[in-house]
Structures are given as structure tokens and as C-alpha cells.
Amino acid sequence: MIMPMKMLEENLNKHVALLLKDNRILEGVLSGYDEYMNMVLEEVEENAESLTRRLGTVIIRGSNVVRIVPK
Amino acid sequence: MIMPMKMLEENLNKHVALLLKDNRILEGVLSGYDEYMNMVLEEVEENAESLTRRLGTVIIRGSNVVRIVPK
Amino acid sequence: MIMPMKMLEENLNKHVALLLKDNRILEGVLSGYDEYMNMVLEEVEENAESLTRRLGTVIIRGSNVVRIVPK
Amino acid sequence: MIMPMKMLEENLNKHVALLLKDNRILEGVLSGYDEYMNMVLEEVEENAESLTRRLGTVIIRGSNVVRIVPK
Amino acid sequence: MIMPMKMLEENLNKHVALLLKDNRILEGVLSGYDEYMNMVLEEVEENAESLTRRLGTVIIRGSNVVRIVPK
Amino acid sequence: MIMPMKMLEENLNKHVALLLKDNRILEGVLSGYDEYMNMVLEEVEENAESLTRRLGTVIIRGSNVVRIVPK
Amino acid sequence: MIMPMKMLEENLNKHVALLLKDNRILEGVLSGYDEYMNMVLEEVEENAESLTRRLGTVIIRGSNVVRIVPK
Numbered sequence: 001m002i003m004p005m006k007m008l009e010e011n012l013n014k015h016v017a018l019l020l021k022d023n024r025i026l027e028g029v030l031s032g033y034d035e036y037m038n039m040v041l042e043e044v045e046e047n048a049e050s051l052t053r054r055l056g057t058v059i060i061r062g063s064n065v066v067r068i069v070p071k
Numbered sequence: 072m073i074m075p076m077k078m079l080e081e082n083l084n085k086h087v088a089l090l091l092k093d094n095r096i097l098e099g100v101l102s103g104y105d106e107y108m109n110m111v112l113e114e115v116e117e118n119a120e121s122l123t124r125r126l127g128t129v130i131i132r133g134s135n136v137v138r139i140v141p142k
Numbered sequence: 143m144i145m146p147m148k149m150l151e152e153n154l155n156k157h158v159a160l161l162l163k164d165n166r167i168l169e170g171v172l173s174g175y176d177e178y179m180n181m182v183l184e185e186v187e188e189n190a191e192s193l194t195r196r197l198g199t200v201i202i203r204g205s206n207v208v209r210i211v212p213k
Numbered sequence: 214m215i216m217p218m219k220m221l222e223e224n225l226n227k228h229v230a231l232l233l234k235d236n237r238i239l240e241g242v243l244s245g246y247d248e249y250m251n252m253v254l255e256e257v258e259e260n261a262e263s264l265t266r267r268l269g270t271v272i273i274r275g276s277n278v279v280r281i282v283p284k
Numbered sequence: 285m286i287m288p289m290k291m292l293e294e295n296l297n298k299h300v301a302l303l304l305k306d307n308r309i310l311e312g313v314l315s316g317y318d319e320y321m322n323m324v325l326e327e328v329e330e331n332a333e334s335l336t337r338r339l340g341t342v343i344i345r346g347s348n349v350v351r352i353v354p355k
Numbered sequence: 356m357i358m359p360m361k362m363l364e365e366n367l368n369k370h371v372a373l374l375l376k377d378n379r380i381l382e383g384v385l386s387g388y389d390e391y392m393n394m395v396l397e398e399v400e401e402n403a404e405s406l407t408r409r410l411g412t413v414i415i416r417g418s419n420v421v422r423i424v425p426k
Numbered sequence: 427m428i429m430p431m432k433m434l435e436e437n438l439n440k441h442v443a444l445l446l447k448d449n450r451i452l453e454g455v456l457s458g459y460d461e462y463m464n465m466v467l468e469e470v471e472e473n474a475e476s477l478t479r480r481l482g483t484v485i486i487r488g489s490n491v492v493r494i495v496p497k
Binding site for chain 1: 428430431432434447489492493495496
């Protein structure tokens with residue numbers, strides 16, 4: 001058994017892809033998170049409505065997160 | 072009587088299919104969960120809008136989950 | 143006066159029909175529930191968008207439930 | 214001053230009409246409720262999308278309730 | 285400074301108009317409320333989709349309320 | 356650093372414009388608020404769907420608020 | 427590991443871009459925030475539906491925030 005929060009911990013400083021409720025996808029290095037699944041991603045590339053943008057560092061509010069895929 | 076959380080425990084390391092609120096279906100091996108129904112699935116195959124994708128490991132935020140079907 | 147949770151208890155191991163927020167209907171035997179109205183149904187038949195499917199055992203996240211009808 | 218929960222208590226075993234968020238209307242005898250406005254109705258007649266159905270006993274999850282009208 | 289709950293108290297037994305999230309407007313005498321903004325209105329006239337109806341007493345679940353206008 | 360609640364306090368008895376989730380804009384004098392961002396506005400002018408109306412005093416449920424702009 | 431709230435602290439008095447759930451973007455200087463991600467921005471320029479407006483100081487309710495990008 002691996003707790004979801006433990007899984008986040010194991011992916012610290014690694015590449016992950018975040019799917020948000022509005023279908024936005026953020027790919028970047030996971031540099032932090034908290035108990036609400038608020039997250040800090042760095043070197044982010046965002047895909048939304050077939051548009052790609054480089055965003056650098058991003059703070060994401062956990063309530064918008066659908067799923068996280070380690071890369 | 073079987074508690075829903077106990078039912079999740081019984082399905083640890085087994086195949087399950089997760090339906091999310093956006094109609095996305097994730098099938099994979101349940102390797103972890105917590106009290107909010109946050110979950111860790113492995114060897115995931117995702118179906119969304121008639122598209123199938125292999126995702127490997129996925130962390131799902133519990134608030135998006137509709138139902139879980141053991142396979 | 144009968145408390146809603148007591149009513150669930152009385153329907154343990156009996157047939158119920160669950161209406162979910164996405165209009166999905168799940169019919170099956172109620173084999174468990176908790177304080178959040180998370181539920182375990184067995185021998186489930188699901189109706190969604192005029193499609194019927196046999197699902198076996200299903201764990202439902204309570205936040206999706208609209209109403210429960212004992213059969 | 215009459216507290217909303219007290220008003221529910223006064224309508225125990227009386228006819229009420231419940232409006233839900235999906236515009237569904239349930240009319241029946243209020244036989245129970247709890248602090249979340251989860252409710253038990255009996256002898257229910259449901260109106261949804263101009264369709265009337267007799268449902269017998271129904272357990273309603275409070276988060277779906279908009280308003281309650283004593284009859 | 286007047287606290288919102290204090291403002292409700294000052295409008296007890298007075299006419300108010302309630303706007304709900306589904307654009308429904310309920311006008312009536314405020315006879316009770318609680319900390320969640322659950323409310324009891326009496327002598328209610330409801331306007332929804334340009335239809336007016338007399339409803340008598342109504343219990344409203346606070347989570348549906350947008351704004352309250354004392355009349 | 357100025358806390359959001361402190362900022363509300365500094366705007367007591369001053370003109371503010373409130374944007375709600377349904378795109379409604381309420382302009383008026385902020386005469387009260389609480390920890391949930393429930394608010395009391397006075398001398399309110401409301402704009403909704405390009406219609407302007409004078410509402411006098413208004414109690415707003417905090418969960419509907421998007422942003423507040425001091426005028 | 428950097429906690430999301432710590433990341434906000436590091437961006438105090440710096441330019442950030444806020445994306446809200448209704449796709450509104452607010453750019454300005456972050457002058458305050460709290461544990462719910464309620465925020466105070468100053469010298470705000472808002473983009474909504476391809477319209478740009480200068481708003482000065484803005485208080486944002488945290489529940490509407492999707493992501494924050496330091497500039």
C-alpha cells in the first residue's frame with residue numbers, strides 16, 4: 001500500500017503532468033505540495049485548448065486538480 | 072455490512088475501474104488510497120472521449136471520483 | 143422520526159436504486175455505507191444514457207448521490 | 214424566530230414538497246431528517262422533466278436540496 | 285460595522301427578497317435563519333423563469349442563497 | 356503584507372464593487388463582513404446582464420464572491 | 427521541497443498573474459494572502475473575454491483561484 005501523499009513525496013523534483021478540471025494540462029518539475037494537493041511546479045509547460053505556453057514556476061490550487069501522472 | 076473504505080482495502084493490488092466526474096475512465100491496479108478517496112493506480116489505461124491512453128502510474132484526487140468497480 | 147442513516151441501515155442487504163448527479167442510476171444490493179453516504183452496492187445494474195450494464199460490485203462516492211430508493 | 218431545523222421538526226409526518234438542484238420535485242410525508250438536511254420521505258411522488266412517478270420511500274442527500282415547502 | 289448575521293437578525297419578521305443560485309427569487313417574511321444561512325420564509329411569492337407562485341411557508345437551504353434584499 | 360480580511364476592514368464604510376460568480380456586479384458601501392466573506396452592502400446598485408437596479412441594502416453570501424474592488 | 431504557501435510568501439510585493447475559474451486573468455503586485463488563498467493584489471490589470479481593464483487594488487476569494495504564476 002502506498003498513500004497518495006507518499007506518492008507525491010516520491011515524485012518531488014521529478015517531472016509530472018497535472019490535469020486540471022478545466023482540461024488544462026501542466027507539465028513540470030514538482031517542487032512542493034501540501035495536504036490540500038496545492039502544488040508548486042517549476043519549468044512548466046501548459047497545454048490548454050491546443051495552445052502550448054511556457055510558464056516557469058506555477059502555484060496550483062489543489063481543488064482544481066483531477067490527476068497527476070509522474071513522467 | 073462492509074464499509075466502503077474496507078472495500079477499497081480489499082481491492083488493494085487488484086484491478087479496478089474508476090469513473091471520474093468528467094466521464095474519464097481509468098483502469099489499473101489500486102496500489103493506495105486515503106480517507107478522501109485520493110487514490111494511486113498503476114499500469115493505468117485511460118479512456119476519455121473515446122481515446123485510449125497508457126499512463127503508467129496515476130494519482131487521482133478523490134473529489135473527482137464517481138464510482139469504483141473492482142474487475 | 144427515522145434518521146436518514148438509520149433508514150440506510152434498515153436497507154442493508156436489500157435492493158436499492160441510487161440516482162447520481164450525472165443521472166446515472168445504479169440498482170443493486172446495499173452491502174455497506176458510511177457517514178458520508180459513500181456506499182457499496184453488489185450485483186449492480188447501471189443505467190446511464192439509456193444504456194444498461196452489469197457491473198457486479200461498485201463503490202460509490204457519497205458526494206455524487208442524489209437519492210436512494212429502497213426496492 | 215423559528216430555526217430552520219425546528220421548522221423541519223414541526224413538519225415531521227406531514228406532507229412536504231422538496232425542490233432539488235436538478236429541478237426534480239419530490240412530494241411525500243417527511244419521516245426523518247438530520248443536521249445536513251438529509252431526509253427520509255415516504256409515499257413519494259416525483260416530478261422530473263414533466264414525468265410523474267410513484268417512488269414509495271426515498272432517502273435524499275441534503276446537499277441536493279434547494280427548498281422545502283410544507284403542504 | 286454590522287455583521288451579516290446581525291443584519292439578518294434585524295430583518296426578522298420583515299419582508300425580504302432572496303435570490304437563489306438558479307435565479308429563483310423568493311419574497312416573503314423572514315421568520316428564521318441559522319449560521320449556514322438556512323432560512324424560513326413565510327407568505328412566500330416565488331418568481332422563477334417569469335412564473336409567479338404563492339408558496340406559503342418555505343425552508344431554504346443556505347448553500348443556494350446568493351443575496352438577500354430587505355424590502 | 357496585508358491580510359485579505361484586513362483589507363476588507365480598511366474598506367469599511369467605503370465604496371466597493373463586488374463581482375459574483377454569476378457575473379452580477381454590486382456596487383455600494385461596505386458596512387459589514389464576516390470570516391466567510393459574507394458581506395453587507397448599502398446603497399447598492401446592481402448590474403446583471405446589462406440591467407442596472409437600485410437595491411438599497413443587500414446581504415451577500417460569501418461563497419458567491421469572486422473579487423472585491425475598492426472604489 | 428517548497429510548500430505552496432511558502433512560495434506565495436516569496437512572491438510578496440512581486441508581480442504575479444492569477445488565473446480564475448471563469449478564465450479571468452488578474453496581473454498585479456501580490457500584497458497579501460491567507461491560508462484559503464484569499465489574496466490582495468495591487469496595480470491590477472484584468473483580462474476577461476479579451477477585454478483589459480485597470481482595477482487598482484483587488485481582493486480575490488481563494489475558492490476562485492486556479493493557478494498563480496510569478497512574473
